Amino acid sequence: MTGPAPLLRPELAALSPYNAGLTLAEVAARPGVTRVAKLGSNENPAGPAPEVIAAIREAAAGVGVYPDPAGRDLIAGLAAHHGLDPQLFALGNGSEDLLAVLARAVLRPGDEVVTLFPSFPLHEDYALTMGAKLTRIGLTAAGQIDLPALLAAVARPVRLVLFANPMNPAGVWLDAAALRQVLAAVHPTAITCLDEAYHEYASVTSGGQDEGPDYASAEPLLASHPGPLVILRTFSKAWGLAGLRIGYAMTNNAGLKRGFDLARTPFNTNILAQVAARVALVHPEAVVQAVALATRERERLADALNSLGLRVLPSRGNFLFVDCGRPAGPVAEALLDHGVIVKPWKQPGFGTWLRVSTGSSPDGDQFLAALARVLA
Structure with missing residues (x-):
């Protein structure tokens, strides 16, 4: 018995x-x-732009009503900001929420996830929760990303390639050439997710330009990457909205977008966060x-x-x-x-x-x- x-x-x-x-x-x-x-x-010690705080105060009177579950106004702003189709964006309660949503949408017991190590722990935890197994690619003795090992790992038919660029906690990063190598090496059946939570710190210069001297986002490669690709961004870091929990995903794949919408909770971003992020976008x-x-x-x-x-x-x-x-x-x-x-x-x-x-x-x-x- x-x-x-x-x-x-x-x-x-x-x-x-x-x-x-x-x-x-x-x-x-x-x-x-x-x-x-x-x-x-x-966290960003300066917080958000003053106009964001003013918008939150104004929006607070509406907290008795559910937010737009699709976040249409914010997604329209994000689409304009990035020059991408609004149909390929998804919102989350911080980008960490989207990590959980992605895991629920695509991972099955026994699936293999390739990630860099040391890692943001939730990259691993959500995969393990779904019964997936991890392949960790560590740093070299010099404290750099082990590019040959990463290229070899992603070339296999794994289910998901997931890592941050720049890395958290190590802070190291892939430059444009290395990033292109990795994306070119990814097996055509694999899903790739680049967590770019620290993108602004790596790319925005004092003149407001959107690329640093030795860092590149995967965003320009969304359209050309042959496999399913997701890029995660957050308003919690450089945008100064950590307490409101708001992040977003950009993808090149309508199926993945549908997966995000099916696996997330219906009202996963609150009204104040949506308003604050929308105003923040126009005050870079x-x-x-x-x-x-x-x-x-x-x-x-x-x-x-x-x-x-x-x-x-x-x-x-x-x-x-x-x-x-x-x-x-x-x-x-x-x-x-x-x-x-x-x-x-x-x-x-x-x-x-x-x-x-x-x-x-x-x-x-x-x-x-x-x-x-x-x-x-």
Whole structure:
């Protein structure tokens, strides 16, 4: 006689709760903390354009009504912004929601997912939840993406190729030539998803141009890529809307678009988020300013961390990946007593690494002073 069925699906046994980090209030309540530098979640310290805040206030009177489930006004703005067919966009409660929707739409038990490592944990977790198996392509000893290994892995008939460019947490990236190589190598039956959450930090220059000197988005390749391709973007980072949770997908495949619509919840983006993102699109100057601040802080922090004798990987995100040379968990815990929040990385093989976001200059000063004391 068999016993009762397990309460939870067996796939969940491989997962750990997502490390969302501590809140400002939690750290501020610690004894002796007078100021908090929140550098653990890659947020934009400047927030959105003032016009966005005004639009949210105006829209707040309408929160008693369900939002447009299709987000038509925002999608029209996105289509105009990108010069693409509005029928090939999908909205999500942040781009992480779209990762879950994509997994539900396309992954089956036993399917293979190729991803870069170390990774944004939800790239792996949603795949594992659906019973898929992972193939991780790690960094080289020099801390670069292992391009030959990636090319060999994606050339096989895997179900899904999913990685971030620039990578999170490592910050490293594929340039235009390498990205074209990877997309050309992808097996024709494979689905490809490029998570470009940090696209603006990698591409927007002080003059507002949309390509950095050594980074390229997959967006110009959407039309020419022969297989199904999805690009994910978010308003949570450079656009300063992390608290509203709004992201979007662009695809070259009507079937994938239909899959997103079938697998998502009907009202997965709220009315304030839709309004805020729509207004943000017409005020890109706020993004240019945010990227300029992040770039200055990224370079300043990297120089200071190198002077402390720490290894820092090059980054095109609004964060740095730093090897403390000792377990990073206790370092991050000690920094909390100085009011500094960073993220110790917990994936296998990276226990001495932490990810630190680029905040304001005072945040950076507080972090550097506290880290010097902790390491001493």
